Amino acid sequence: MTDIDQKPTLEIPEPPGRRRPARLAVLALVAVLLLGEGVARILEPYLAFVPVWGSEDLDAKVDGMVALEGAGADVVFLGSSAVNRGFDGDLFADLTGLDAFNAAIDGSSPRLLEVFINEVVEPTLDPDIVIIGLTSRAFNDSALTQQELFDTYLNSTGRAEFLGTAPIKVSLETFAEKYSAFLRHRPALRNPKQLLDAIRGIELNAPPETTDPPYEVDELWADQMATRSLAHYKIGDLELGALARTVETLQAAGVRVILVDLPVVVEDWAALHPDGIANTDAFHETLATFAAEHGVELIETRGQTWPIEQFRDPVHLNSVGQARLTRLLADQIARSS
Amino acid sequence: MFFNSFEYAVFLPVVLFLYWTVLRRRQNALLLVASYVFYAAWDWRFLGLLALSTITDFYVGNKLGATGEASVRRRLVGLSLLVNLGILGFFKYFNFFADSFADLMGNFGLAPSTPTLQIILPVGISFYTFQTLAYTIDVYRRKKEPEHNLLDFAVYVAFFPQLVAGPIERAQRLLPQIKAPRTSLSYEQIRSGLYLILLGLVRKVVIADSMAPIVNEAFANADLAGAGTLLIGVIAFSLQIYGDFAGYSDIARGSSRLLGIELMENFNQPYLSRNITHFWRTWHISLSTWLRDYLYIPLGGNRKGTSKTYRNLMLTMLLGGLWHGAAWTFVVWGGLHGLYLIAHRQVRDITRKSPTDPFEWSDLLPALATFSLVNLTWIFFRAETFTQAFNYLQGLLTLRPGGVILRDVALLLVVAAVSFALDLTQRNMHSHTALQQLPAVVRGLTYGSMALAVILWSGGTPVPFIYFQF
Numbered sequence: 001m002t003d004i005d006q007k008p009t010l011e012i013p014e015p016p017g018r019r020r021p022a023r024l025a026v027l028a029l030v031a032v033l034l035l036g037e038g039v040a041r042i043l044e045p046y047l048a049f050v051p052v053w054g055s056e057d058l059d060a061k062v063d064g065m066v067a068l069e070g071a072g073a074d075v076v077f078l079g080s081s082a083v084n085r086g087f088d089g090d091l092f093a094d095l096t097g098l099d100a101f102n103a104a105i106d107g108s109s110p111r112l113l114e115v116f117i118n119e120v121v122e123p124t125l126d127p128d129i130v131i132i133g134l135t136s137r138a139f140n141d142s143a144l145t146q147q148e149l150f151d152t153y154l155n156s157t158g159r160a161e162f163l164g165t166a167p168i169k170v171s172l173e174t175f176a177e178k179y180s181a182f183l184r185h186r187p188a189l190r191n192p193k194q195l196l197d198a199i200r201g202i203e204l205n206a207p208p209e210t211t212d213p214p215y216e217v218d219e220l221w222a223d224q225m226a227t228r229s230l231a232h233y234k235i236g237d238l239e240l241g242a243l244a245r246t247v248e249t250l251q252a253a254g255v256r257v258i259l260v261d262l263p264v265v266v267e268d269w270a271a272l273h274p275d276g277i278a279n280t281d282a283f284h285e286t287l288a289t290f291a292a293e294h295g296v297e298l299i300e301t302r303g304q305t306w307p308i309e310q311f312r313d314p315v316h317l318n319s320v321g322q323a324r325l326t327r328l329l330a331d332q333i334a335r336s337s
Numbered sequence: 338m339f340f341n342s343f344e345y346a347v348f349l350p351v352v353l354f355l356y357w358t359v360l361r362r363r364q365n366a367l368l369l370v371a372s373y374v375f376y377a378a379w380d381w382r383f384l385g386l387l388a389l390s391t392i393t394d395f396y397v398g399n400k401l402g403a404t405g406e407a408s409v410r411r412r413l414v415g416l417s418l419l420v421n422l423g424i425l426g427f428f429k430y431f432n433f434f435a436d437s438f439a440d441l442m443g444n445f446g447l448a449p450s451t452p453t454l455q456i457i458l459p460v461g462i463s464f465y466t467f468q469t470l471a472y473t474i475d476v477y478r479r480k481k482e483p484e485h486n487l488l489d490f491a492v493y494v495a496f497f498p499q500l501v502a503g504p505i506e507r508a509q510r511l512l513p514q515i516k517a518p519r520t521s522l523s524y525e526q527i528r529s530g531l532y533l534i535l536l537g538l539v540r541k542v543v544i545a546d547s548m549a550p551i552v553n554e555a556f557a558n559a560d561l562a563g564a565g566t567l568l569i570g571v572i573a574f575s576l577q578i579y580g581d582f583a584g585y586s587d588i589a590r591g592s593s594r595l596l597g598i599e600l601m602e603n604f605n606q607p608y609l610s611r612n613i614t615h616f617w618r619t620w621h622i623s624l625s626t627w628l629r630d631y632l633y634i635p636l637g638g639n640r641k642g643t644s645k646t647y648r649n650l651m652l653t654m655l656l657g658g659l660w661h662g663a664a665w666t667f668v669v670w671g672g673l674h675g676l677y678l679i680a681h682r683q684v685r686d687i688t689r690k691s692p693t694d695p696f697e698w699s700d701l702l703p704a705l706a707t708f709s710l711v712n713l714t715w716i717f718f719r720a721e722t723f724t725q726a727f728n729y730l731q732g733l734l735t736l737r738p739g740g741v742i743l744r745d746v747a748l749l750l751v752v753a754a755v756s757f758a759l760d761l762t763q764r765n766m767h768s769h770t771a772l773q774q775l776p777a778v779v780r781g782l783t784y785g786s787m788a789l790a791v792i793l794w795s796g797g798t799p800v801p802f803i804y805f806q807f
Contacts, residue, residue: 021777028778032785036792169343173796183792190547190793193744 040181046198053158073101079133095330109146136283142232268314338378372495383459402483433663461501504623519597533591540584548577563739606760651675
């Protein structure tokens with residue numbers, strides 16, 4: 001062991017003649033950091049949104065729920081983008097007089113919904129009625145996109161922060177990112193292409209469309225759907241099991257659950273499945289059986305005529321279709337109430 | 338615990354605070370605890386190996402000091418070699434030699450049943466083993482008095498800033514500093530220590546980590562990628578490994594300086610070297626001097642004629658290659674450097690410049706030639722298999738057609754320019770902390786830009802240092 005007789009000191013004071021230059025150096029250093037922050041703030045509208053929950057839609061939904069500050073909602077819609085496009089919350093509220101919140105998440109699956117409902121929706125909204133909209137995509141146990149979003153959600157800093165399980169490092173980083181645009185947008189700022197696009201003023205966070213686009217089967221979208229969301233189509237226990245647990249948990253909590261077999265453009269949608277109509281038929285039958293077994297209300301739309309003019313693509317309704325489905329649902333609520 | 342992690346950003350200030358305040362009279366005890374905590378952050382199970390190596394060499398050193406009988410002294414140093422090289426051999430090379438033996442026998446149509454164990458490589462084992470071995474050999478050679486204080490010796494072996502990736506310090510240099518009371522820390526030490534940490538982070542986080550995706554992509558597609566992509570990939574790797582290791586060394590030196598202990602310089606702008614000999618005097622200096630003093634010179638060095646000098650050079654470099662990793666690709670890497678060094682002995686540097694003389698524009702071509710030769714060897718160093726290395730070389734040398742990603746080219750050029758500018762400034766101002774000599778405002782702007790760059794490239798899970806695996 002070192003025996004130190006002399007009392008140790010930490011000679012922090014700098015030589016007197018160097019104080020002014022040292023201060024200038026520190027000021028210059030701070031100026032550069034502030035400049036970086038300023039530039040990031042100027043470019044921010046042109047930089048891609050940085051989600052903390054795993055996707056922009058998830059972030060928006062959680063922000064919306066938290067903003068209610070415990071006021072809750074009578075009715076909550078859940079599902080994927082087909083539900084986001086399929087229900088008009090304001091119209092529904094006008095028709096039923098109930099507070100509604102659309103908590104559907106683009107790209108989600110029953111597994112993600114199960115966790116999301118338990119961890120976020122139930123504690124913040126405490127709904128009386130939960131309406132879950134489904135298409136055949138929801139039951140595919142082999143889907144890549146659903147799996148990716150599920151994994152991203154589970155590992156997201158937003159979730160860890162919300163549940164209070166985030167390590168100190170993550171909490172500090174999240175806190176700092178909340179106040180610093182430079183920190184928030186690090187991935188985009190170090191990507192030359194995104195940075196150049198931002199400097200050129202290319203708007204990435206574009207406002208949502210206000211008019212309906214014409215019906216279209218976009219080639220890229222269809223390819224993604226066929227190769228990543230519906231590929232190796234297989235109905236098994238993975239997604240169906242998650243849906244069963246969700247329904248049972250909600251029912252046990254006294255929540256009324258309504259399942260909706262969402263409308264699609266049958267031929268175009270089936271064509272994206274590996275076995276076409278056989279896969280979509282299997283989905284409809286499985287859902288009907290599931291609803292009967294679990295004593296859940298099921299609204300089936302496939303017996304009705306849904307013209308192509310009410311869609312923007314094979315699985316997403318346009319505003320006309322959205323209003324029709326919302327009314328249908330409001331009628332169902334009114335009838336059964 | 339990585340130097341570029343949040344954990345270290347908390348660990349170091351806590352240690353420094355305790356070290357200079359409440360535990361200032363127990364600095365070495367604190368250093369030992371901190372070093373073992375630092376090491377245990379990876380895997381506490383290997384603390385026993387560290388302690389075994391420490392106690393063995395402490396015991397052997399003291400016994401060597403107590404006896405003059407040659408045969409006993411030989412047995413004692415043999416014991417140290419057995420324990421240290423035994424640990425290293427088992428944990429690092431067991432599977433390598435077992436597999437190589439099986440492959441060799443397979444060539445003769447035999448299929449021996451060789452055991453393959455699931456062995457985890459303890460981090461830093463190659464570094465601390467060489468450090469303790471050097472101590473024992475120096476005591477054996479009577480170049481160093483044995484250390485009688487176990488605590489001081491344990492700190493010498495486990496000193497956390499250099500424990501897992503060097504520099505491999507000699508006892509003559511580090512032990513006296515550990516034994517001496519460290520009563521004060523000057524303004525200059527604080528300033529330059531912090532600067533070295535910042536510089537190390539720039540080298541690691543900005544230079545090395547930004548090159549990693551380009552390198553990974555090029556090597557993963559070694560059989561398909563065009564020559565342009567492969568060329569960019571290997572240059573990116575040369576920048577990555579230099580930034581990674583030199584960055585680590587800078588942070589180690591900066592951290593150590595804040596504890597009042599000076600570590601040796603491990604790099605002296607190696608890519609500005611005019612020839613391969615200069616490269617080895619400026620690259621991983623603590624390893625190259627270790628190999629020189631404990632392997633090359635004992636083999637006879639250059640004192641026993643030309644052919645034996647070449648043999649010694651080649652053996653030293655082959656073993657140096659094997660030290661890096663248990664794979665034949667590392668042996669080939671060392672062998673190529675051995676060939677280069679032998680060839681260079683035929684064409685002596687007519688300028689008679691020293692490896693650290695200021696860099697002039699007339700040095701550019703020889704430096705580029707040396708850099709190119711070194712790049713060729715990096716292919717074997719980075720490749721996971723011979724097949725990958727040969728595919729890479731084939732694609733490069735046959736000018737395999739294929740496009741390049743302009744973003745990667747642009748990033749490589751920017752990073753290369755930054756790395757070159759840092760080295761040039763250090764070389765021509767004869768200081769690793771050369772930027773501190775700039776006018777205050779320029780200095781502040783430079784520090785600010787460096788800090789901004791580190792913040793920009795930070796976030797997520799820290800990328801491990803490449804040399805930790807050795």
